[in-house]
Structure formats: structure tokens, C-alpha cells
Amino acid sequence: MSLVGENLRYLNLSYNKVSGTFSQTFARHIPRNATIDLSLNNLTGPIPDSSALLNQKTESLSRNVDLCGKPLKILCSIPSTLSDPPTNATTSSPAIAAISKTINTTPPTNATGGSNNVSPSGLKPAxxxxxxxxxxxxxxxxxxxxxxxxxxxxxxxxxxxxxxxN
Structure with a gap:
């Protein structure tokens, strides 16, 4: 089984202490309409110029302290020297969730047929x-x-x- 490819619909690698930089090869293998969650890891460097990664919500790549670029809206600095990934990172077994797009090919909608509107605070307008x-x-x-x-x-x-x- 491959974790990336045309049938990939959702990939959740959050909270896994994944470290290092994004590989352009990895980014090319993620379909444009796939949803990925790489938040709360130790990713570093710029996010590759890939439509699949650039179309993700900010939250799906957030809380990676040294990650920069779109869609995070954090400008990348030009490094003066290359550095190795942190050596003090503890190892743990990763939790991976992957769902094939053949399970559900339509995005969730509400009763009126539109997509679910959520405010930046995470609450629905209702x-x-x-x-x-x-x-x-x-x-x-x-x-x-x-x-x-x-x-x-x-x-x-x-x-x-x-x-x-008187």
C-alpha cells in the first residue's frame, strides 16, 4: 500500500514529531484535491511550490515552528548556513491516518447544499x-x-x- 498517489483523499500525520524539510518529490505525489494534516510536528524550511500543499488550510501545517511559506503566510528567511535537524528529538511510533478518495468523493455539505461555513474561531455562524x-x-x-x-x-x-x- 502506498501512502501517496492518485487515490489519496486524506492524510493525517499530525502530532507525530516528524522532523526535517519537505521533499519536492513527496509534494509532487500528493493529489491536488487531497487534504493533508501535518500540524504539530517539527517540520522546517520552506513549503514546496506544489498546488496540493499551497491549497491546504493554514491549520493543517501550523505549529511547525520553523516551517515557512504559503499557506502559512510566514516569510522564509534566506539561511546563511545549512543546519542539521535537531538531534535531541525523541522517537515515538507515528500515528498515521489515510483515507482513499473512493470512500467519499464529495465534500461535506450542510442541509442547504452549501459547504459548512466556519468562522476563524472555529464556531459556525449559527x-x-x-x-x-x-x-x-x-x-x-x-x-x-x-x-x-x-x-x-x-x-x-x-x-x-x-x-x-401658618
């Missing part, structure tokens, strides 16, 4: 709307309580009367 409405309802209840307390105090305190005796 969830954000529910939170805002809940906050407004809470403020309205708080305002009503304050108004009731004010009315009770107003009724309790008698109005000053003007009793002038």
Missing part, C-alpha cells in the same frame, strides 16, 4: 448567533430585575410633603 441572542436575553433579564428593584424602592420611600403651618 452557534455565534445563538450565543449573541443568549447574551442579549441575559442583559434584558438583568435590566428587568434592576427596574423592579427601583420600582419597589420608589414605592417604599414616601414622597416628601410640604406641611407649612
Amino acid at each position: 452557534t455565534i448567533a445563538v450565543i449573541v441572542v443568549g447574551d442579549l436575553a441575559g442583559l434584558a433579564v438583568l435590566a428587568l430585575i434592576i427596574l423592579l428593584v427601583y420600582q419597589k424602592r420608589k414605592k417604599r420611600d414616601p414622597k416628601p410633603t410640604n406641611n407649612n403651618v
Whole structure:
């Protein structure tokens, strides 16, 4: 079984302590419509100029401290000397998830037929709307309580009367 090729749909290598630079050969073997997740590793250097890698979401390549280039929007510096990968990296068995594109060839959609919209914070717009409405309802209840307390105090305190005796 090959991990890369035309049938690759999803490749998750996150949290694996993968270190080193991206190989241009590896990048060429990833199909343009495949989704890969290489976040939370120790990758370094520039991301190769490959449509498959450049079309990935920023999160799928994030938290690789020394990785740079598109789609991370981190400019790559020109190194003065080449360095070896870190020698103090601990080894562990990798966790790999790969799904062939023959399993599901269409992207997930919501009930209206569009794609799922997610805000940069990771919340769907409907969830954000529910939170805002809940906050407004809470403020309205708080305002009503304050108004009731004010009315009770107003009724309790008698109005000053003007009793002038001539």
C-alpha cells in the first residue's frame, strides 16, 4: 500500500514529531484535491511550490515552528548556513491516518447544499448567533430585575410633603 498517489483523499500525520524539510518529490505525489494534516510536528524550511500543499488550510501545517511559506503566510528567511535537524528529538511510533478518495468523493455539505461555513474561531455562524441572542436575553433579564428593584424602592420611600403651618 502506498501512502501517496492518485487515490489519496486524506492524510493525517499530525502530532507525530516528524522532523526535517519537505521533499519536492513527496509534494509532487500528493493529489491536488487531497487534504493533508501535518500540524504539530517539527517540520522546517520552506513549503514546496506544489498546488496540493499551497491549497491546504493554514491549520493543517501550523505549529511547525520553523516551517515557512504559503499557506502559512510566514516569510522564509534566506539561511546563511545549512543546519542539521535537531538531534535531541525523541522517537515515538507515528500515528498515521489515510483515507482513499473512493470512500467519499464529495465534500461535506450542510442541509442547504452549501459547504459548512466556519468562522476563524472555529464556531459556525449559527452557534455565534445563538450565543449573541443568549447574551442579549441575559442583559434584558438583568435590566428587568434592576427596574423592579427601583420600582419597589420608589414605592417604599414616601414622597416628601410640604406641611407649612401658618
